[in-house]
Amino acid sequence: MREYVTTKQEINKNSLPYNLYQKAKKFGIWNPVDIDFTQDKEDWKKLNEEQQLEVLTQFAQFIGGEEAVTQDILPMIMAVSKKGWFEEESYLTTFLFEEAKHAEFFSLFLEEIGVKDDLTHLLTPGYRKLFDETLPAVMGRLIEDQSPEAMIDAAVTYNIFAEGVLAETGYWFFHEALSSANLFPGFISGIRNVKRDEGRHIGFGTFLIQRLISENPELELFERVQQRLQELLPIAMMLTEGKEDKQVTSLGIERGKSMEFAMKQLQARLTVLSRAKGKTLEEIYNTDIALEEV
């Protein structure tokens, strides 16, 4: 027999996931079709071929990534739902909706600036490793396995690494290369919304990991988080490595800077997560650490 949560008890309104869910219903409903890309179309023509390729490479990775994670978050929603965590499940429905919307946003932008080429070849080996192998494997496992270990691995890979390190590094690129040069105002306004949505996603992942660490003190899950991130490090190296020797890219980004930024992000995430051990679930539920960036 199925267990029903909502026929038995009220929603826990003090819980962090419910809080994130409420924020998502307010801020996560922006609509990509409302964005005006008129100036972006003009800006696109101003870039030389090398610069266009540099932008397109970032775009291809983002759009493919958003499409991939829309698929990959599904087993996590299933896992949370099987556990009867109604507040978490409610929040994750907005998370999924937002991922699809992000893919739509990038797709509409490419259409508006007139790029009709197949960009699949711009997905690099490091990227393929993460999105074709690592992520589907660690997320797909949740369909059968809702153990704390499986859920920790999933949240670290998806929320902390893919969103908290890689996507954040992508936003940093867009800021450094485009926003600073006053290029693509429509795109930049959309990316602000994407970044805010992702702030909630990372907040959720951080909360979930903290919850699991706190509820299972005997499992040494923080050590597992560290180990998992260690395993992901080579992928981060592959992803941020440039193919060329030039010290500065066509858009003026210093090589090595994005890796530096990525590592700083990673360190910040680890510091937050290291504080979870020994805390009660109530303390974690009521924390606002995870809401820092929302």
Place this chain on the structure above:
Amino acid sequence: MREYVTTKQEINKNSLPYNLYQKAKKFGIWNPVDIDFTQDKEDWKKLNEEQQLEVLTQFAQFIGGEEAVTQDILPMIMAVSKKGWFEEESYLTTFLFEEAKHAEFFSLFLEEIGVKDDLTHLLTPGYRKLFDETLPAVMGRLIEDQSPEAMIDAAVTYNIFAEGVLAETGYWFFHEALSSANLFPGFISGIRNVKRDEGRHIGFGTFLIQRLISENPELELFERVQQRLQELLPIAMMLTEGKEDKQVTSLGIERGKSMEFAMKQLQARLTVLSRAKGKTLEEIYNTDIALEEV
């Protein structure tokens, strides 16, 4: 290797699922926390015990149902995603979000009128049969099996039967018993939004079935739809049967009337579906039949 849709091609903006997705982004973002239940609380006190029980029985079934289907739609999103149907997947992310929101809506209403009892015992055997056994089985199968037959069975059970027949009959009850008597204005305003969301859900299910029938003419899928509905009929009988002999319920609903309404709904759905055979996918994509109620 994963197949990426969005790095290769533009969104098909003429497709019905994209159309539904756009509508959902406009109309499916209403927020249950914005509803004022002040008068509803007063109205609740006006009902006698028998009437309260009649309302609560409907509520328990709705809230449990919304919670259940939030879980059960996940394998369908997975199936559609595995097929690379990006427009369908995008739409279904809004569908999932809406189901969670409906469960929240019913939960907030119960909290506001001050009902704190465990309502699980009000879930009837017919209900348990459908939501504990039939739906999870037919939907769960989609995790492994994305055949046209499996998808047809899922869409018929979930969209045509649970949403198109049962939920619609529930709205009919709320209208007959509550709205007509000018009771529960907050609830009724919310249920209007729920019903509109569900109109899109049923529209999607109808489209999906039509698509599958049209793409697989050799499989006699319309016959399968009819057969599946035949199998579900006993559950419909169990669900609409009254426990008592009284001809009129405490809220003035004539026994037999809801069964009559349910059967009318079912017939209307079948008529629409019977038209799909022999049509091309383009004809179905461009139809507005499925949008009738949105």
